[in-house]
Amino acid sequence: MAAVSEDFAKKCEVKENETMGRYVIASTNIREGETVLCEQPILLLSNNTDRRCSSCYKLTNSFCGKCRLLPLCGECVHHDARDCKRLAELQLEEEQVEKLQAQAEVNNALTYLVLREHKETQPQYEQLLQMESHLALRRNTEIWRTYREQVVLPLQSTGLLQQLRNGAEIDEELLQHLLGTTDVNGFEIRAPESGGTLRGLYIRAALFPHSCTPNLVTAIDEERRIKVYANRYIPAGEILYNCYTNILLGTEERRLILKQGKCFDCQCARCQDPTELGTHMSSFVCKTCKGGYIVKQLESGIWQCLLNPEHTLKPEFVANVLERAKEEVFHARDDIYRLELLLAKLSRLLHGNHYIMLDLKQNIASILRQILQNMAHRPNRKVYERKIRLCQEILLVLKVLTPGISRLKAIALYELANTQAELARKLFSEQEQSTQDLLAELHQTEVMIRESLRMLLYEPISTPEGQLAHGMLRELKELQNDMKMLQQSNDDVVH
Numbered sequence: 482m483a484a485v486s487e488d489f490a491k492k493c494e495v496k497e498n499e500t501m502g503r504y505v506i507a508s509t510n511i512r513e514g515e516t517v518l519c520e521q522p523i524l525l526l527s528n529n530t531d532r533r534c535s536s537c538y539k540l541t542n543s544f545c546g547k548c549r550l551l552p553l554c555g556e557c558v559h560h561d562a563r564d565c566k567r568l569a570e571l572q573l574e575e576e577q578v579e580k581l582q583a584q585a586e587v588n589n590a591l592t593y594l595v596l597r598e599h600k601e602t603q604p605q606y607e608q609l610l611q612m613e614s615h616l617a618l619r620r621n622t623e624i625w626r627t628y629r630e631q632v633v634l635p636l637q638s639t640g641l642l643q644q645l646r647n648g649a650e651i652d653e654e655l656l657q658h659l660l661g662t663t664d665v666n667g668f669e670i671r672a673p674e675s676g677g678t679l680r681g682l683y684i685r686a687a688l689f690p691h692s693c694t695p696n697l698v699t700a701i702d703e704e705r706r707i708k709v710y711a712n713r714y715i716p717a718g719e720i721l722y723n724c725y726t727n728i729l730l731g732t733e734e735r736r737l738i739l740k741q742g743k744c745f746d747c748q749c750a751r752c753q754d755p756t757e758l759g760t761h762m763s764s765f766v767c768k769t770c771k772g773g774y775i776v777k778q779l780e781s782g783i784w785q786c787l788l789n790p791e792h793t794l795k796p797e798f799v800a801n802v803l804e805r806a807k808e809e810v811f812h813a814r815d816d817i818y819r820l821e822l823l824l825a826k827l828s829r830l831l832h833g834n835h836y837i838m839l840d841l842k843q844n845i846a847s848i849l850r851q852i853l854q855n856m857a858h859r860p861n862r863k864v865y866e867r868k869i870r871l872c873q874e875i876l877l878v879l880k881v882l883t884p885g886i887s888r889l890k891a892i893a894l895y896e897l898a899n900t901q902a903e904l905a906r907k908l909f910s911e912q913e914q915s916t917q918d919l920l921a922e923l924h925q926t927e928v929m930i931r932e933s934l935r936m937l938l939y940e941p942i943s944t945p946e947g948q949l950a951h952g953m954l955r956e957l958k959e960l961q962n963d964m965k966m967l968q969q970s971n972d973d974v975v976h
């Protein structure tokens with residue numbers, strides 16, 4: 482059963498309206514960094530096409546030898562004994578079992594359905610039934626048809642459903658509702674393998690509505706417990722918002738993801754502002770006006786220059802440029818020269834903060850980090866300066882999008898601080914900088930690392946960011962020692 486922290490009951494109140502359904506407001510003033518919820522998932526599920534071990538959640542193609550229906554990897558001997566026993570009791574021909582095993586999507590449906598079978602897990606199942614699934618809005622959409630083909634029909638045709646408790650009640654509506662519940666409410670969780678993800682359902686955490694400029698941060702630790710905390714001071718009565726999408730996407734992309742996956746039109750301040758709070762993350766360069774930018778007007782949907790409304794772009798042109806740019810970014814990945822060339826080429830079409838430009842800048846900065854980490858490359862001053870510039874440009878956008886505590890901002894700030902310090906040390910060792918200059922640079926680094934740490938210290942220790950903060954504390958101490966020693970040697974020289 483999901484363990485919920487008392488914070489939620491003390492600091493949050495669940496409300497309901499026509500637009501958002503259930504949502505949450507602060508019932509008391511909440512401090513920056515204050516926890517509003519800690520919660521265990523009620524259920525863990527795979528992404529649709531993945532087949533994951535029902536015990537350790539690693540990807541696998543094997544199944545439990547006893548129940549034959551739930552995946553079990555070679556390293557795990559058991560999965561939930563009660564579920565295994567119940568599924569093993571079902572009278573299914575080998576051919577029917579194979580049919581069910583062939584569809585990875587069936588696993589999630591079975592995970593829900595076995596909860597319905599046991600008296601002890603019935604309350605859990607009832608709670609899941611209360612979650613939003615947008616049954617009406619999803620009816621006959623592409624995902625609905627996929628679920629029908631890959632889950633509903635195989636489950637119905639093998640006769641499995643009739644053998645379950647009150648099996649006649651398990652119709653397509655119920656199955657689509659259960660599967661839709663995961664899509665609408667699921668949180669992305671790190672999978673055991675690097676880069677993979679699975680989905681977790683959290684009864685309380687799922688109640689926070691979405692905003693593209695949220696006032697909450699969510700972090701999921703190694704035990705898959707979610708921690709939700711305020712990224713800024715929140716006065717009582719304010720709605721508590723989480724962000725369901727990647728904050729570094731442009732408005733059209735974010736809105737499309739929210740519409741397709743979560744079935745609503747976001748009306749937040751960022752979505753309502755064609756300049757995206759002045760960041761211009763979706764703006765094009767106006768070729769006619771010097772310094773003019775073309776944005777998509779909200780009401781008319783016309784791409785118009787902010788300086789001269791007569792300068793417009795055709796939507797097909799915009800779509801075409803973006804599609805081609807994304808393709809080129811994909812093909813240039815890992816190749817710093819191609820990425821830099823592409824950045825220069827696209828800067829004639831897109832604002833420097835356009836989300837595709839930011840993606841390119843992040844890619845380049847990450848390659849530069851690897852180059853700088855490998856001293857065998859003997860990087861010159863320009864490499865450091867390029868990375869510093871990119872970090873600064875990314876940070877400027879993040880400061881607007883995430884004004885309070887932010888993981889992204891903390892990491893970008895740490896990257897910037899480290900690169901500045903490395904460059905200062907290099908210049909000092911090459912006698913291009915005095916001890917005083919180096920001390921001034923290291924002092925700036927210390928301020929930035931402290932600010933980054935201040936934001937990361939709210940992260941649970943077992944998350945990658947929590948671990949980073951832990952390492953940063955050690956680095957900060959080393960930096961302070963270095964500065965002390967430098968100061969002493971400087972004082973000795975002066976006296």
Ligand SMILES: C[S@@+](CC[C@H](N)C(=O)[O-])C[C@H]1O[C@@H](n2cnc3c(N)ncnc32)[C@H](O)[C@@H]1O
Nearest residue numbers: 500501502503613665666687688690691743745
């Ligand atoms: C994870 S659920 C949130 C809880 C849900 N409102 C409920 O009653 O169970 C996500 C759904 O909440 C609604 N929602 C969340 N944020 C919204 C927003 N900013 N505007 C409109 N609807 C929103 C949408 O229906 C969305 O699919």
